[in-house]
């Protein structure tokens with residue numbers, strides 16, 4: 177849609193007519209909220225009770241006075257990931273509808289049960305990871321119903337989708353963006369440009385996501401399997417709310433709005449001067465339930481076999497030494513003690529040779 181707007185502007189300019197684009201005349205509706213051109217309205221997507229209790233999803237629609245792309249920004253897929261949640265709250269007054277081309281959907285907290293329950297990874301209601309149950313089910317458990325609501329009301333309405341994460345409450349993390357390649361060259365290039373516009377200087381190239389739209393599992397992959405450019409961003413860590421972590425995500429959003437031609441940014445976006453491309457990765461998982469002590473920090477480079485940390489039992493007796501599977505860098509590492517068998521301990525990425 178963005179390209180049509182630009183093309184129209186170009187044609188008008190060539191004809192020597194005023195280069196103004198037609199004013200937006202259509203309203204935009206998500207769930208129970210309808211917004212008129214030039215308005216910003218907030219409300220809730222209701223997720224009614226079903227096989228378990230219901231919830232609601234707080235969101236804001238900003239509808240520009242000129243038509244253009246629909247950008248969905250989703251925070252709080254994991255409720256203990258605060259920096260992106262605060263970033264969208266702080267962005268809300270900064271995205272002024274009178275200065276906006278197109279429409280922004282801000283999903284403030286996708287997973288309210290996890291946010292209010294202060295849980296990492298899993299919903300306190302059904303024990304499921306919201307970012308593994310997409311596209312969701314209308315009659316499933318609460319996480320599946322949240323996913324279904326976001327798929328049908330947000331992702332399917334958007335042209336571009338950004339799923340905003342950070343290190344979870346237990347994870348120390350160095351900021352990076354996932355660029356998920358699908359094999360569709362045009363779609364992949366558009367997603368790559370989103371990743372670059374968001375401005376983080378480490379980009380993980382991910383070629384390993386499912387391509388079935390009915391088993392898309394992840395938020396951003398739900399967009400990609402529906403032909404919409406999408407990225408997942410990681411800014412912040414450990415349940416922290418430091419100014420720098422929040423503003424890093426805000427600068428990323430400004431970069432996207434500027435890149436998509438939706439808003440001239442007063443806050444200079446931060447395009448990465450030089451990107452470190454990480455061309456494959458492995459999430460190292462815990463072989464046992466126990467107590468983890470990390471021996472590396474996020475951003476550290478490691479050799480194959482470098483000690484990432486020790487796993488011990490509940491008495492402090494060593495169970496295992498956790499080592500790097502190959503040479504690369506540590507994207508994140510679990511930095512608080514509890515860990516269950518099969519849960520992530522660290523993510524190690526291979527640094528692309530031509531960096």
Ligand SMILES: [Zn+2]
Pocket residue numbers: 253254257341342344
């Ligand atoms: Zn997350």
